[in-house]
Amino acid sequence: MSSQDSPRSRISRRQVIRGLLATGAFGATSKLWVGCTPANDSSTSSSSPAAGKELVMGFIYVGPKDDFGYNQAHFQGKEGVQGVKVVDQASVPETTEVQEAMRNMIEQDKATVLFPTSFGYFDPHILKLATDYPEVQFFHCGAMYDAAKHPKNVGSYFGYIDEAQYVAGVVAGHMSKTGKLGFVAAKPIPQVLRNINSFTLGARSVKPTITTQVIFTGDWSLPVKEAEATNSLIDQGADVITCHVDSPKVVIETAEKRGAFTSGYHANQAALAPKGYLTGAEWDWTKVYSDYVKMIQEGKTLMNGGIPHLLRGGYKDGFVKISAFGPAVSETAKKDAEAARDKMKAGSLVIYKGGLKDNTGKEVVPAGKDYATTAIELESMNWLVEGVVGKTA
Known part of the structure; x- marks a missing residue:
């Protein structure tokens, strides 16, 4: 974490975002004013091999990163990603609080790719934010993508x-x-x-x-x-x-x-x-997340059809073990x-x-x-x- 991203400055910037959101859809729910603690927030970065703007990816977990389970598996997968800046937040409930977390990552951290990993994040939360931010790509773990009713900037991934x-x-x-x-x-x-x-x-x-x-x-x-x-x-x-x-x-x-x-x-x-x-x-989520990084750095997106809206893989793809x-x-x-x-x-x-x-x-x-x-x-x-x-x- 750089000096500019100290816990004190991170909280301050998030509070500014919340202040702006208070006049909009989030102002009516007092629960959403709960702060993001440094213990649940981390940021890692490595130099990007791709020219142009740095790619920022955000990960959100419903539980702690060291739960010996689902959230730890995703956290370990995130830790293996190279060549991009990564931010993440743990212990985010499957409520409108995840909408606030996603907005913060987009507005504050400039994330253009989000991985909200929990099952209950998808509907209505990801679908709502995807409509609000059509230029951001949202990848959800496990959902069934429906081209007839879901935004084009939403994708689903899962392992067999x-x-x-x-x-x-x-x-x-x-x-x-x-x-x-x-x-x-x-x-x-x-x-x-x-x-x-x-x-x-x-x-x-x-x-x-x-x-x-x-x-x-x-x-x-x-x-x-x-x-x-x-x-x-x-x-x-x-x-x-x-x-x-x-x-x-x-x-x-x-x-x-x-x-x-x-x-x-x-x-x-x-x-x-x-x-x-x-x-x-x-799971071997590092393989999945690294594949996404490669596709995005090649200029592929969900919106231009370069990235499949439904990504699945098993043993032969290296997704599971x-x-x-x-x-x-x-x-x-x-x-x-x-x-x-x-x-x-x-x-x-x-x-x-x-x-x-x-x-x-x-x-x-x-x-x-x-x-x-x-x-x-x-x-x-x-x-x-x-x-x-x-x-x-």
Whole structure:
């Protein structure tokens, strides 16, 4: 951080922006006058190889940067970006406060590219700001872009992390002695359901009778409910626990105390469970963000069609990976997991095969037609696969 960007001057400039906004749409909500603390703000810069104006990119997270989960994964991805100036802000709620954070980055930091990463930031917040700032590019993690109704300066990116979940499921299938897996999940949205289903299918490729019981907590960060759900699953016989919540920390630590195996998510949680951590499905956001930098520096934008509005990638694209195997993982489990991973990279392993049924007995993948990872049908998944104990509503 330069002397001109000291915490004192940063807060002062943000207060000036807020003063200007007070006469507009934000003036009516007193909650939006809460200041941005230096602890939640950072700025890094490196020399840009591109000629002309320096590219400034802004990142916004719904939780802390060191949550051992979703936000840490994005923060680590941001840290790997080179050749641009980067600003970020953590612990921003999925409310109009994120609109203020985005406006501040645009008006104060001169950001022209924003990555508001949390699911709830998209509608209405990103869509509102994209209309107000048509020259700024907004990239959201996980949303479904609709060209018929969404602004042209809005894009969506996501990784096929369910491929990594499938591989992690192979390990879980080998290591479970009870034949019961447990999954703590936030909300039954397509991205979460794909992870539950792929993890289960990976495990059932090893043991066809294995089951996964899922408990939905109702939101992305509810530590008490996450601990309760983990204990409940273990009490019901699950001996491998995984999750899809913002921070797996509570789930992993609770399971470790109970002597259960764990499979992580988002980032590496091995340090939290030295005995029971098997592996985990991780993102490589640095690859994604660096690809965006390259395209933008080449003059490509969402608006001119040079950057796709819907960007997706899996193992073969370098978007996802699994954590290093823990000490408890058997050699057979490692071998089978690595074989599945290699097939994913080669594009020869299909998770959702024709004739697949959900857990009510209904056929959800038509017989004779496989759904590759890239199939658009999977983006709107609203079912749980056979072998999952639980409901989507």
